[in-house]
Amino acid sequence: MSEPERLSKRNAIRLENEQRILSAAEKVFAEAGFGGATMQLIADMAGLPKANLHYYFPTKEDLYREVVRNIFNIWLHAADSFDNAPGPIEGIGAYIDAKMEISRRHPDGSKVWASEVMHGAPVIQDYLETTLREWTADRAALIQRWIDEGKMAPIDPRHLLYMLWATTQHYADFGHQIETLNGGRPFSDKQWKAAKDSVKAIILRGIGAV
Amino acid sequence: MSEPERLSKRNAIRLENEQRILSAAEKVFAEAGFGGATMQLIADMAGLPKANLHYYFPTKEDLYREVVRNIFNIWLHAADSFDNAPGPIEGIGAYIDAKMEISRRHPDGSKVWASEVMHGAPVIQDYLETTLREWTADRAALIQRWIDEGKMAPIDPRHLLYMLWATTQHYADFGHQIETLNGGRPFSDKQWKAAKDSVKAIILRGIGAV
């Protein structure tokens, strides 16, 4: 991603602190939203004085923007499994696996993303209009090709994509609700597998993948 | 719901103002989140002085709680169409219709609800643990009965419910994203119908409803 910088002590410190701050910020923004999050709380959670945060990220918005950008990249990369697949069973199956894994490993990131979009995407509107738009058009075209080749039922590709996003992200964004309905306990390994399998089973059968 | 009160001028004013405030609050909470919303903005949007808000709703939390309670009730009522259905095609089909309609008519409410749950349900945790838990158990049992009667494929009822919630609410919560991907234009009547039909087609086929 970036050229291998010499890892002087300074660079190490910089990287370490930026990472601590971004990690803490992701959690706090997820729990409290942009408006409810405070720089003081992020600083405490990162174990740094507040003024130090402003040294690395001049404003709260700068910090927030960086958090959202990170998440968006993870989000996009989940589609690698989508491409080069021979058909919907492999492609969409792998995509569901990848996105469910993101929901499990990065629930905070997913929540921040959801919050950002729900509030009208004030910070990443340009990404939606460029990167995401292209991404979606490409995948919709791929799905349409599968349909034309008789590999799945004729379904509006976009609504299928929305369903994939909605369903997989739900396990992160509404994780608290699901946990409550699970007797207050987080999903076990077995339950996560069951969730993945259920989602894949319903959707793959639902689109008539052969 | 309540006994028919005498509609004196006082009562009329009270009802009118409470409604204006709740309506404005729903919009502002949806757009900015609890932390980002300000009483001043809600007041301006309702066309009342801020102090008047505090006359009807002593604190910001009281107002917020009332907004969330309203949404939760709408949410629960959508399940009326679920019950007394002879099988999954009618029951789940009607439920999808009802919830898609809610996403269309009350997108702000849906967002407030999503926000509340994402932030750990600080205000309505007790509802989740009582009302929602019962509601879910009842519907899961109903779905299981349909499975046992051979009316649909054997699928974990809970994961099916999660998929229904996720998919239908996505059209409200992520409405901005969908609108952006739709060329910046909100869905037309025709597009809403297509969305409903797509969701129903995929899910009903996906659960093997006969």
Add this chain to the structure above:
DNA sequence: TCGCTTCCTGACCGTATGGTCAGCTTTGAG
């Protein structure tokens, strides 16, 4: 009309927050 209750509101207050800054310490190239 009287008098009590409800409704209304401008002005005000304490606090918490995002952000600044002057001056300190640490690092590392020459």
Add this chain to the structure above:
DNA sequence: CTCAAAGCTGACCATACGGTCAGGAAGCGA
């Protein structure tokens, strides 16, 4: 070793926010 740049931070500031309150206006039963 020198010294400029980078890293760090306690103390501070202006602002905006949630909430209060005294006192006036309007409604309404008797």
